Amino acid sequence: MMTTLPLDTAELAQGASRARRDAWRRAFYRMRQSSLSIVGLVLVLLLLLVAAAGNSMAPFPDHITGGIDTAMRFKPPSWSNWMGTNELGQDVFSLVLGGARISLFAGLAVVLLAAAVGTIVGAFAGYLGGWTDEVLMRLADLKLTLPGLILAMAVAAALGAGTLNMVIAISLGWWPGFARLVRGEVLSRREEVYVLAARALGAGPVRILWRHILPNIVSPVIVKMSLDVGFAVLTVASLGFVGIGVKPPTPEWGQMLSTARGFLPDYWWTAIFPGAAIFLAVLSFNLLGDGLRDVLDPKSRR
Amino acid sequence: MPLLHIDNLHLAMRSYDGEAHVLNGVQLQVDKGEIWGLAGETGCGKSVTGLSVSRLVNTPPARYMQGRILFDGQDVVGESGSGKSTLTRCLLGLEPVDGGRILYRGADIAVHDAHGRRGHAARMQVVFQDPNASMNPRMTVHDIVAEGMVIHQRELGLDGPARTAQVLTLLGHVGLGRDHLHRYPHEMSGGQRQRVCIARALALKPECLILDEPTSALDVSVQAQVLNLLHEMQQAFGLTYVFVSHDLAVVRYLCDDVVVLRGGMVVEAGPTEQIFSTPQDGYTRALIAAMPELESCLR
Numbered sequence: 001m002m003t004t005l006p007l008d009t010a011e012l013a014q015g016a017s018r019a020r021r022d023a024w025r026r027a028f029y030r031m032r033q034s035s036l037s038i039v040g041l042v043l044v045l046l047l048l049l050v051a052a053a054g055n056s057m058a059p060f061p062d063h064i065t066g067g068i069d070t071a072m073r074f075k076p077p078s079w080s081n082w083m084g085t086n087e088l089g090q091d092v093f094s095l096v097l098g099g100a101r102i103s104l105f106a107g108l109a110v111v112l113l114a115a116a117v118g119t120i121v122g123a124f125a126g127y128l129g130g131w132t133d134e135v136l137m138r139l140a141d142l143k144l145t146l147p148g149l150i151l152a153m154a155v156a157a158a159l160g161a162g163t164l165n166m167v168i169a170i171s172l173g174w175w176p177g178f179a180r181l182v183r184g185e186v187l188s189r190r191e192e193v194y195v196l197a198a199r200a201l202g203a204g205p206v207r208i209l210w211r212h213i214l215p216n217i218v219s220p221v222i223v224k225m226s227l228d229v230g231f232a233v234l235t236v237a238s239l240g241f242v243g244i245g246v247k248p249p250t251p252e253w254g255q256m257l258s259t260a261r262g263f264l265p266d267y268w269w270t271a272i273f274p275g276a277a278i279f280l281a282v283l284s285f286n287l288l289g290d291g292l293r294d295v296l297d298p299k300s301r302r
Numbered sequence: 303m304p305l306l307h308i309d310n311l312h313l314a315m316r317s318y319d320g321e322a323h324v325l326n327g328v329q330l331q332v333d334k335g336e337i338w339g340l341a342g343e344t345g346c347g348k349s350v351t352g353l354s355v356s357r358l359v360n361t362p363p364a365r366y367m368q369g370r371i372l373f374d375g376q377d378v379v380g381e382s383g384s385g386k387s388t389l390t391r392c393l394l395g396l397e398p399v400d401g402g403r404i405l406y407r408g409a410d411i412a413v414h415d416a417h418g419r420r421g422h423a424a425r426m427q428v429v430f431q432d433p434n435a436s437m438n439p440r441m442t443v444h445d446i447v448a449e450g451m452v453i454h455q456r457e458l459g460l461d462g463p464a465r466t467a468q469v470l471t472l473l474g475h476v477g478l479g480r481d482h483l484h485r486y487p488h489e490m491s492g493g494q495r496q497r498v499c500i501a502r503a504l505a506l507k508p509e510c511l512i513l514d515e516p517t518s519a520l521d522v523s524v525q526a527q528v529l530n531l532l533h534e535m536q537q538a539f540g541l542t543y544v545f546v547s548h549d550l551a552v553v554r555y556l557c558d559d560v561v562v563l564r565g566g567m568v569v570e571a572g573p574t575e576q577i578f579s580t581p582q583d584g585y586t587r588a589l590i591a592a593m594p595e596l597e598s599c600l601r
Contacts, residue, residue: 015484016442193436197499201450201506202423211449215440 030295037291043284051104054097063090064098066249074267084269086260092270096277099251103281106167107233111225113171118178119221123209125179126186137183140176148173149238156244166245170235174228181224185217192216219296227289230282237278253278305542306332306510308351324350325566334509337536337543339557339574341550341589347566348546349514353428424454427503431515433495437487443498444469444483450505472501475538476531493524500531510542517552529556550593554578562586 031037055061059080063069072089075081083092125136143151148170155169189195190213198212239245240254248255253274260270308330314321325347332338340348430436437446447469451460460468466483473479476497487495496516503511513532517525533556536543547553553560554574561571562585570583581587 016444018484193430193432194438197428197430197436197502198438198449200423200428201502202453203449207453211441212438216438 027295031291034291034294036287037294040284040287040289040291043280044288047100047104047281047284050097051100054100058091058094058097060091060094063094064251074263074270077269083273084267086256086270087263087267092256092273095251095256096253096273099253099256099274099277100281102163102246102250102252103233103236103254103278106163106170106236107229107281109167110170110174110232110236111228113167114174114228115178115221115225117171118175118180119182119214121175122179122182122184123186123214126183127190127205127209127213133183136179140179143173143176146173149235152235152239153242153244156239161245161247163246163250166236166239170232170239174232177228178221178224181220182217185220186213189213189216223289223293223296225289226285226292230285230289233281233285234278305334305336306330306544323566327567328561328563329568330561330571332510332542332544334542335536335540336559337545337557339553339560340544340546340563341548341553341560342563342569343548343589346563348548348563350566351546351563353512353514423450424457424506425508426510426512427506427508428512428514429496429499429503429516432519433492433499434487434519436499437495439487442484442486443473443478443490446487446498447472447501447505450502454506468505469501472505473498475504475535476501491524492520493527496520496524496528497531500528500535504535504539507539508541510544513543513545513547515547515549516545518547518549525552532556550578550589562589 031041050057055064058064059082060067067090069085069089072081072085073087075085075089077084081091081093083096086092086095121136121140125133151173152166152169155172156166159165159169186209190208192212195208195212198208203211236245237252237254237257240252240256241258243255243258246252246255256274257271257278260267260274263270308328312323312325312327314323328347328351330338330340330351340351342348441449444466448465451458451465451468469483470480473482478494478497478501482490482494482498487498490498496519500516516532517528520528529552532543535541543556545553545557557574559572560574560577562569562577562583564585570577570581570586577586578590581590
């Protein structure tokens, strides 16, 4: 069968991969135009590396899993303890590295979950319109009337402590933002002539959304996602700060900050470094998000 | 029996300041293998008429008030209706209409039924005005042309390589080749893009093509090429065309018969030469008088 066809499959695959490669090369070229977004990208990659391998990079890995050392309480930063030690004699540097895993992965999980739910809801609301739109968007409005952090605190308290519960609690208040963004984009795209052409070919709503509309609106969604990761990390830390969220002894930046608050200003290093870590995470994802917007959204390009 | 019969079609569009009556009793009978031109100024209802045949007019905001579209003796739009661009949309028939029916070979297929819509899609296809806007910028030429075959996979039963072979054949028909297979729309010229759109429309082997000003977004030199290609395709596959255009030179060149629309009403209809040599209506005479003199050189 294959031999009778007037085409060479290897050649065709090559052509398709060349087209994809060119698209990536153009994206990287545009990304390089802005040095701040490269800084953001490098910082994000570094943070992800720390989140993945932080436990083995830490000088005192047993402190991350709850080990304490009462002889070393409240030592200021030194060569052996770069960020000093806390009230339990744990190395703050090791805890900050270990905390990256919870903070970043929870932040990413929140945004992924919220983006997935929000995209599906927004896409169907925007494309189908009518009562589907009304019901889904009023549901989203309901969420928007409640402050996100309050909602997350209430839900997290109801579900009980734990990383997964915390992620669910925060995502519950997060998806309406994505739903509104996607709905608006879908509303403008569904009038495109190529959507009309697909309908003329007999395509149904799922195919039109999946093949024709969503691929053309991923850019703003990706940009919002990378900007939101920073805020999600901050929300995770806020929940940790008020004592909802991760169970001790697992280190988490917000929780560390909350504990250290009692020891200010004498033992400043116990608060400064987790705070700086939060700041750095939020900043790097925002820089990356701004960079991605320049790459992916030609309208905002200067 | 005409292949396509538009019978007294009325259509209103809802807007902020009330309802606009776009089509006011359009009449048209197209026989198989004919090229019918829909001519008239902008906003006269040419495209609405064409798209009505394809059932591509959204209802709401549009509302068919009365009239019928019969395709192959079967209802496309019943108790319903459609102007130039709007009529084109109606012709492709994708929107459910109150009291509307599609009858195909005596069987009643509900218009809003997905199966009926897909069946109609295979028999009638459309080529739009702006080839740039009518292709998904994220899809390659291969995927664009093959899409209809993927959607109608169950009926056609073509697997991936067979579809690709078919795409290459179609691209061959429209004067493109293997080099273009993995290009994106932005990597081609306007003429090449419109050729891809024609290949896409031919992919399902339709009987009838709605051409909604297929050349008016193209350079003059390319227009002639695309018109010749359309003429070749019509000859080769015995296609029936509904050709919507405001360019009378183009209509005269390509069409066997012409309908002149004004304000959603048929002003004059008949064989092209008769309309151009002895126009009966004052509006038709004014349109013909407004044609640029270069027209005689094109022919």
